[in-house]
Amino acid sequence: MFNKVILIGNLTRDVELRYLPSGQALAKCGIATNRRFKDASGMQKDETMFIDFTVWGRSAEVANQYLKKGSRVLLEGRLTLEQxxxxxxxxxxxxxxxxxxxxxxxxxxxxxGYGQQPPAQGGYSEPTAPSYNQQQPSHSAPAQPQQPTQQQPVQELPSIDIDEDDIPF
Structure with missing residues (x-):
């Protein structure tokens, strides 16, 4: 059996960070996810789900430091039943x-936002926010700056008007 959940949404409240007696960091928060669909009569409907989540370790500390109510996040984890x-x-x-x-x-x-680069002149660039994996921390050497060999012309990219609801994933 496999238990995996991937959610994209906005935080419903500020992150609540605490430390267990063992020293382990624990953060709790909530996320709101939206789904837009057409009902049987063809009317556009919105459905919002509110889900609590827990983050452990260094990821909990990072979430507490850089996220606040309204922040947009992608969460990957497992569904847990609390009783x-x-x-x-x-x-x-x-x-x-x-x-x-x-x-x-x-x-x-x-x-x-944390860790993003400004868009390239005349174009769009994806955000470069870091991803935090709690199971396998990455330990990499800092990147060395590259020396440009020749001046490259700036490419003008066309503007694309995409509604977030049109993206199928």
């Missing part, structure tokens, strides 16, 4: 996500 007894003695449960990979999707200036 408890409330103060009135009722058994309660809910599903949440235990995050294994976290990627910040905001661009610079949007919610004070």
């Amino acid at each position: 408890w007894t409330d103060q009135s003695g009722q058994k309660r449960s809910r599903h949440s996500i235990t995050v294994e990979n976290l990627k910040m999707l905001d661009r610079k200036g949007d919610n004070e």
Whole structure:
């Protein structure tokens, strides 16, 4: 059996960071995801899901430092069932996500994004936000600056008007 969830959405509240007695960092937050579809009568409908999630370790500290309510993120993890007894003695449960990979999707200036480069002159560039994998931290040497060999002309890219809802993934 395989339990994997991938969600893209916006944080519903600021990240709540705490440390366990062992020193392990734990962050909790919530994400809102949207789905737009046409119902049987052809009317455009929106469906919003609110899901809590948990992030552990260094990723929890990074999330607390750079994310805030409204930040756009991609979460990859596993679905977890939480069960408890409330103060009135009722058994309660809910599903949440235990995050294994976290990627910040905001661009610079949007919610004070982290790690993005400005767009190339006259064009568009994808955000270069770091991805945080909790299972396998990356340890790489810093990149050495490259010396340009010759001046390259700036290529003008056409403007493309794409609605986020038109993207199939």
